[in-house]
Amino acid sequence: MIEVVNLSKTFRVLEGKTGFVGAVKNLFSRDYRYVDAVRDISFTVKQGEMLGLIGPNGAGKSTTIKMLSGILMPTSGKALVNGIEPYKNRQENAMKVSVVFGQRTKLWWDLPCYESFELHRVMYRIPEKIYKQNLDEFMEFLELEEFWSRPVRQLSLGQRMRAEISVSLLHNPEVIYLDEPTIGMDAVAKERIRQFLINTNKSRNVTLIITSHDMADIEKLCSRVIIIDHGQIVYEGDFDEIRHRYGRERTMVVEFGEEYPEIELPYGTVIKDEGLKKSIRFLRDQGTAIDLITTLGKKYVIKDVSIQEAEIESIIREIYEHGM
Ligand SMILES: Nc1ncnc2c1ncn2[C@@H]1O[C@H](COP(=O)(O)OP(=O)(O)O)[C@@H](O)[C@H]1O
Ligand SMILES: [Mg+2]
Known part of the structure; x- marks a missing residue:
């Protein structure tokens, strides 16, 4: 807990x-x-829960x-994590938890992947049997053989994260923190990581706290x-609730076949006008994207359409505008 x-x-x-004067002043006074x-x-957070921290x-x-x-x-x-204050009992804490940063690695850059795993086994004094059991499982689900003997610096982001998460689970932590684990990855690599996290959470009852600014990560996992x-909690609750109450804004990007300085909309507003390409924001309860595009299609030549899902920024804006 x-x-x-x-x-x-x-x-x-x-x-x-x-500047020079500044450098001299720095010697005598410090401004913070x-x-x-x-x-x-x-x-x-309860044991075995998957909590999303977004913002x-x-x-x-x-x-x-x-x-x-x-x-x-x-x-x-x-903060109390399973009875201890992590920053005060760092050694004890390290044996029980793991942390993964999407933008940093705990693997040795120039060593083949398997050597990082070996080093972890030694550092965390992981019993041979547990090590082997875990490794077999990760090998199978995350197909580590694909890059097992390659130096870490040669791995793709997705491969590196597969190794990163595996190595972090070797000592059977009770809690794992993941800070932007899918950042920069393509859709396939992201999906693979998500699936593995879902399985791991279920099979090991490990508590996961995940940060991301990819709403899809959170939606699928938490x-x-x-x-x-700004450092404060503005919402705490179910993900479904957010989607229901706040995920009301939609943004549709329409690429027109001809220049139209002014377009007439049945609902919504143009929030970005890049000539042929215009972004239109509307609320879910005003109407559907299909209706909007059908109406526009009757008057204008349309080349392409894409719909942007609610972004974290727009959800936060809605929370401030409409209250909790
Ligand atoms: N080591 C640090 N020294 C000074 N300011 C920092 C440091 N780390 C983070 N900050 C500042 O604290 C705020 C929160 O940063 P961070 O926790 O990294 O945000 P997030 O992960 O949500 O993007 C930001 O304004 C950032 O610039
Ligand atoms: Mg961050």
């Missing part, structure tokens, strides 16, 4: 003065700027993950989500 109580993190950033990355957040860039997701996984010390408040913005 994870319990987060009034957790906050403020970073102190050095405001360097530039304070960044409230996480402000007074509280929540709990725009700079919202404080990674900072939260770093405090929960023991990498960062909170400024105030506390039944419960927390949305953070």
Whole structure:
């Protein structure tokens, strides 16, 4: 069980003065700027749950993950992960949890993949039997043989993440934190990672906390989500609830066959006009995308249409506009 109580993190950033005079002044005085990355957040997570932590860039997701996984010390408040405060008992914590960063690797860049696994076995003192059992399972489900003897630096993002997650599960952690695990991957690679996480969560009853700004990740993996913005929780609840109540905005990008300076819409508004290509935003309850495009098709020449799913930014905007 994870319990987060009034957790906050403020970073102190050095405001360097530039130029020669600035450099001299820096020798005598330091000016700091304070960044409230996480402000007074509280929540709990049950054993075996998959929780999604979502929010725009700079919202404080990674900072939260770093405090929960023991990498960062909170400024105030506390986190209890299976009875221990991770940042105070780093050694003990490391044996029970794992953390995966989409943009960083814990594998050895120049070593063949299998050597990183061996090193982990030694570092975490994983019994031979457990190691073998786990490895066999990951080999099969994630097809690690494909790149097993290749140096990590040569792996694609998807392959590297397959190795990354496997290595993180070798010591049978009770909790795994994943910070943007699918970032930069193509759709097929993303789907594979998601499937594996779903299976792992079920078969091992491991607790997962995932951050992402890809709504599809969260939709497929997490039944419960927390949305953070500017370091604060703005929503906590079911994913379905969000889609129901807030996923009302749709954006349709229409590419016209001819230039139309003004177009007449049955509903919605043009939010971006790039000449032939116009983005139209409308609400789900105003009408459907099909009706909109059919109406437009009667008056204008249309070359192409695409619909953008609700983005996290637009959901947050709706939450602020309509309240919880
Ligand atoms: N080590 C740091 N020093 C100073 N500011 C930081 C540091 N890490 C993060 N921040 C700031 O804290 C805020 C939250 O960052 P972060 O947790 O990385 O957001 P997210 O992961 O949601 O994109 C941002 O304004 C970021 O610039
Ligand atoms: Mg981040």
